[in-house]
Amino acid sequence: MKSAQGNRIRGLAVAMAAAVLLAFLSDANAQQKNTPGFWGPSQRIAKPDLSPITRLRFVTTVDFFPFNYIDGAGILTGFHVDLVRRICAELSITDRCQIQALPWKELRPALEDGRAEAIVAGLAVTPENRKHYLFSQPYMRFPARLIAKRSSLPEEPIAQSLSGKRVGVLGRTTHERLLRDLFPDARATTYSKAQWLYEDLQSGKIDTVFGDGMRLSFWLASPEAKNCCTFAGGPYMAQDYLGQGLAIAVPTDNPMLAEAINFALHEIEASGAFTELYQRYFPVSFY
Template sequence: MRYIITNVAYFGRKIKSPWLLATALFLAPLVGATQAQTVMIPNFWDPKAQLERPEVPASRMIRFLVDDDFPPLHFPGLDGTPTGFSVELARAACERLGLTCTVQVRRFDTLLNALSEKQGDVVAAAIPVTAELRQRFAVTAPYFKIPARLVTKPAQTKDMPAFTAKLLQGKTIGVVEGTAHEAFARAFMRGSTLKPYPELTAAEAALKSGAVDYIFADGLSLALWVGGEDAGGCCAFAGGPYLESRFFGEGIGFIARAEDDALRRALDYALQQLWKEGKYAELYLRFFPISPF
């Protein structure tokens, strides 16, 4: 198995389209087929930082709260049980700490209120980390970020020249209007012509038809599209990842109540150990056969 581990550090919009779940489930069996390829696995932990494990009573049961509509981070499995990268990482963290945990599904917009009302102990869902969130809750360091990426033709990256910023000069780039990706492109891709679309699927169709030269959007959505049936093998990533936090956010982490900081620190410790021991990479390859990085 070949993979490249890279130190990168992001957050994207919540994905709410029905086809995405089908695509995520379709991709799950393909992990074995991609292991002979280069898969970019991000690393969000400083190897020089040695976290100490705080004491959390082994008798305590930790209740994780998740949403089930954001594959591949959290979604229902074939048997209806919650699964996904965030969910399985939460379970792995519990096992690493020797704790008993449950996973409970809530509607996305109710997760933080449910946590505040002590209906659960940790939110393991794709809620962006912000300064305001850290003021209200205890939040671990990010365990995942969603980079902005460019996608273009041809489908085979080996046929693509080494990417440079000059390649964007005079090119037409499809973006989703009103997004941070459009704002970033207007600020830093000034030699290009931007073509806004109301939704990403319209931009993807434009790239397939040749109406634009590139799409610039969140890498998670694009990775699922590039590897799915809708793309039909047309396209591939070029350049990036783009990780400017002022545009794309700080990432996502596990969220606990402010008074439960010992649990937050225990989860930070567990996440770092899971990275060092290879469990993070194992789960990443399982849920991201085409890496957004």
């Protein structure tokens, strides 16, 4: 990619590689304990008959870092790319499986005209989209999290500790609304730029920051954070505010494919392969 956006994504990829090394050296044991899992321990899914599948083509985009992006060598890569490879290997159809990047506006038409069988690009699981697609079991959700300086972490119960405290949040966002509803006694302090939010946390102008756990995790692992801060309290899933998470979309007339993908996702998690994949792309767990 030659665009400014492409340069930004490649820069994020380089920064993430450095963050991975830093995070694994400093917090490997904690990371091992905080990997997501969305299947119950007693859930079992039978492997469906895959003989009708002559090919399985996934479509994604190139601008959803670190899920799908173009790396420094110009190659499509990311969490979704590796997840698709795992799914295809689990279904034993690697010779009939591929993933292709398209502009966002072309993803839905690709399924409609038969150029692809599945979308793996963060298509929202909404009632409206359910009219047109079947969705797999969610494989990732994005919790809201609090971060604070290591020297002044709020104690449990968090709601009581935050009473009267200054909690920074990006203004006019779902996270601001969730913060005000979850912690009505906190002093919500809104910002228009994340960088200002982080700077004020480091300088002590605010007591904590509330926001998207994934984005906060990358900042915590970055050199700019200077190991000043960490997550406080647990993850706030709040699906009514933050959505159902990431799932793979397939056409409504192909329930067998949705079943097959669910089988593969279950096996990937049960084998520990999902944990390895998650740790590779998310150096500081946001769960």
